[in-house]
Amino acid sequence: MLESGHYTAGNQIVILEPRRVAARQIASFLAQQLGESIGETIGLAMRGENKSSSQTIITIVTDGVMVRKIQRDPELSGIGLIIFDEFHERALQTDLALALSIDAQELNEALRLMIMSATIDLATLSTELNAPIVESKGRQFPVTIEYVGASLLPSHDEIVKAILHAANNHSSSILVFLAGVNDITKISGLLAPHLDQNTHCLQLHGRLSIAEQNKAIEPCVAGTRKIVLATNVAQTSLTIEGVDVVVDAGNEKLVYSQPKSGIEQLITQPTSIASAEQRAGRAGRLAPGFCYRLGSKENFERRRRFDVAEIERVDLAQLMLEVFLWGTTIDQLFWLTKPETPRVARACELLASLGYLKQVDSKWHLTALAKQYQKVSTDIRSFRMIQFAQDNQTTIDDTRLVPTACLLAALLEERSLAQSGDVHNSLLKLSSYQWQQLLTGANRISSRLAIKPISRGDLAEEHIGLLLCVAFPDQIAKKQLNAGS
Structure with missing residues (x-):
């Protein structure tokens, strides 16, 4: 498409990637193919990061950024094509971006949309959109599947046993899919005593710094190999150098909103067949590969075929x-x-x-608050909290109220920094590096509010409870004591 000459800096291609790690790696890969750096022909836009220039033709964006872009420019002027990559993940913001983009085509008749996925119900999607299907086998090597006996939701010991079995049978690097960060931390500790000095155990998930993520993705030093413990972040769009063996624990953690309470919970459940196929495919990106699936083939074949869309559960x-x-x-x-x-x-x-x-x-x-919301580009609860702080800073007589709201908004945005349900306690336990992360997010928000930069000393601990009550009015509970207690 780039070589056709049809797309230019004034008629761009935008590629929507649901995951930040994948977006960054894809932008880097495409720029390398052109012998350039990100920000030249290939651009990148995600929360807190925007690299582009007057010569940018293809921009990789995350789904939230895409929604903001459409809301601010409904005609999507200067954009000729939007590519929705990894659409099978069915992220809420991706579904919303598609809905708005289709509507925007009435204002921009030249705008074209492309939906890409290796594992989705294409027939239904094609029928619903009245769109043709274009198929490509791509560059995929064969992957041998072996089932390893384990519980429906495998224990840590069963997972470690499967990883060591794979390590003993193969000399290459291994990618292990686990449900979440806590599992990764636990498995990493259990594996350590069993690994020799030439086998390195690395982690890959969204909470890590860019440098740490890159370490897991980059090629190994000659004579060494790695075992990469990853969440779903490595399931699609990433090629990890040296990996042709996958160990799939077969489960994932998904957010479900409880209908009665409205509170969202992380629930561990078996992955879909489509998701498992994506995971196995990571072993066949560079050479013929091998995938160890924990559990029985019979149980695997009884799983749901496709992922549950976020729009059905959050x-x-x-x-x-x-x-x-x-x-x-x-x-x-x-x-x-x-x-x-x-x-x-x-x-x-x-x-x-x-x-x-x-x-x-x-x-x-819509109220006046709703019309102000888009100026700050944060979530609805955080903006309500910030707006309350701005309106009441004089009344409460504390200039730290707005900075504290910005710090809490940044913490809610980067929930990995919250070590427990006690927000106040989490803030007190942050390391210097984590505080720097938090301040970066808070100052990104403060810059849009045109207030002075925020420092660690701007946190007013005594106002944390009040501000959180404003952000979560639906989750305030009253403790009831038993009679006579």
Whole structure:
């Protein structure tokens, strides 16, 4: 497409990548193919990072950035093609970006959309969109699958045993898929005593710094190999040098919003067949590979075929606010999976409790707060908290109120920094490096508010509870004591 000459700096290609790690690696790979650095022909845009120039033709963006881009420029001027990569992940913001992009085609008739996925129900998608299917086998080497006996949700000991079995049978590097960061930390500790000096155990997940992520992806030093313990972040779009063996624990952690309480929980469950195929495919990117799947083939074949879309399992308040800001209704947009009516109703009620919506004659209307929301580019709870701090800083008579709100917003944005459910305690336990991460996020927010840079000393511990109550009014509980206690 680039070589065709049809796309230029004034008629760009935007590639949407749901995962930040993948977006960064893809931008780097494409720039290397051209013998350039990111920011020249190939650009990159994600939260807190924007590298582009007047010569940029292809920009890789994360889904949240894409939604912001569409909301700020509904015509998507200067964009000729949007590519939705890894669409099978069905991230909420990706579904929203597609819905808005299809609507934007009425304003920009030259805009083209391409949806890419190796494992999705293409027939349904093609029918729903009235779009042709283009298939390519790509460069994929054969992968041999072996099932390793284990529980439905394998124990740490069963996983370690499978990894050591793979390490003893192969001399190459190994990629291990685990459900979450806690599992990675535990398995790493259990593996350490069994590895020789030429085998390095590395981690790969979204909480790591860029340098740490790159260390897991880069080629090994000659004479050594690595065992990379990864979350789903390594499932798609990444090629890890030297890896032709995969060990798949077969489970993942997904966020589910509880219908009654509205509280979101991380639930560990078996991956879909499509997800497992993606994982196995990592072993065949560079050469014929091998994949060890924990569990039985019979249980594997009884799994659900495709992933559960986020729009079916997470809170929809953020999505609904974006729909209202777009100036339309949920029924007027395209959804491959249409949001359930009760979930939409609950989302609107939450938006009302936060002050973004008000009901007039049984219809929802945007408030002044909602119209200010897009200026800061953060989530709905954080912005409500920041706006409250701005409105009440004089009344409370503490100039640290707004900086504290920005610090809490940054902590909510980078939830990996929160070590427990006690936010105050988490802040006190942050390392110097983590504080630097937090301050970077807080100052990104403060710059949009046109306030002075924030420092560690700006944290007003006594206001943390009040600000969190403003951000989470639906999650305030009252402890009830038993009679006589």
